[in-house]
Amino acid sequence: EAQVTQNPRYLITVTGKKLTVTCSQNMNHEYMSWYRQDPGLGLRQIYYSMNVEVTDKGDVPEGYKVSRKEKRNFPLILESPSPNQTSLYFCASRWTSGSPYNEQFFGPGTRLTVL
Amino acid sequence: AQSVAQPEDQVNVAEGNPLTVKCTYSVSGNPYLFWYVQYPNRGLQFLLKYITGDNLVKGSYGFEAEFNKSQTSFHLKKPSALVSDSALYFCAVNYGNMLTFGGGTRLMVKP
Numbered sequence: 001e002a003q004v005t006q007n008p009r010y011l012i013t014v015t016g017k018k019l020t021v022t023c024s025q026n027m028n029h030e031y032m033s034w035y036r037q038d039p040g041l042g043l044r045q046i047y048y049s050m051n052v053e054v055t056d057k058g059d060v061p062e063g064y065k066v067s068r069k070e071k072r073n074f075p076l077i078l079e080s081p082s083p084n085q086t087s088l089y090f091c092a093s094r095w096t097s098g099s100p101y102n103e104q105f106f107g108p109g110t111r112l113t114v115l
Numbered sequence: 116a117q118s119v120a121q122p123e124d125q126v127n128v129a130e131g132n133p134l135t136v137k138c139t140y141s142v143s144g145n146p147y148l149f150w151y152v153q154y155p156n157r158g159l160q161f162l163l164k165y166i167t168g169d170n171l172v173k174g175s176y177g178f179e180a181e182f183n184k185s186q187t188s189f190h191l192k193k194p195s196a197l198v199s200d201s202a203l204y205f206c207a208v209n210y211g212n213m214l215t216f217g218g219g220t221r222l223m224v225k226p
Contacts, residue, residue, distance in 0.1 A: 042216035101147045101209050106158035
């Protein structure tokens with residue numbers, strides 16, 4: 001089954017404790033991206049990657065890091081989480097070939113609480 | 116910079132009635148517009164998109180959207196709502212390599 005998977009689905013942590021949220025897709029998509037969803041604000045893009053070793057900032061990159069060492073994986077790293085990073089996080093992917101405006105496939109989300 | 120506005124936090128409609136979820140956008144250049152739906156405890160699912168061509172775009176689950184360039188709008192519509200359509204709907208505009216979302220509209224369809 002074609003899918004985007006995220007782990008963990010739920011995470012409660014404390015301020016300053018480094019964490020990684022993993023994202024993997026099995027559709028051979030070139031493009032991958034991370035979003036955070038907050039009530040009333042919709043989804044805001046954190047980082048995206050056009051392909052392996054190519055990453056770029058989105059609208060809200062502060063406090064986050066990413067890496068793209070393999071095509072299928074795009075982990076999100078919070079090196080020193082703070083309470084304002086409490087949110088629902090989504091990973092997404094899409095093809096870039098054929099059309100630059102292909103729809104994105106979303107993972108199930110990771111609900112992060114930083115105490 | 117691009118932006119998307121969804122002016123209604125919630126839309127209530129009775130089952131069987133037509134529904135409209137509103138979206139307006141602001142972007143320099145040609146707009147590439149999307150609608151996604153989010154069911155409870157799920158990720159977003161793609162409904163439809165406008166890239167070019169006909170102003171009326173048909174998508175999944177009987178939904179359609181009307182692109183209006185002069186009003187910079189891309190309203191989502193369905194002729195007859197189902198209770199199962201109740202969900203959170205997001206409009207988005209693609210600009211370069213980024214996707215900008217509106218704040219979302221909760222659709223409640225009552226039996």
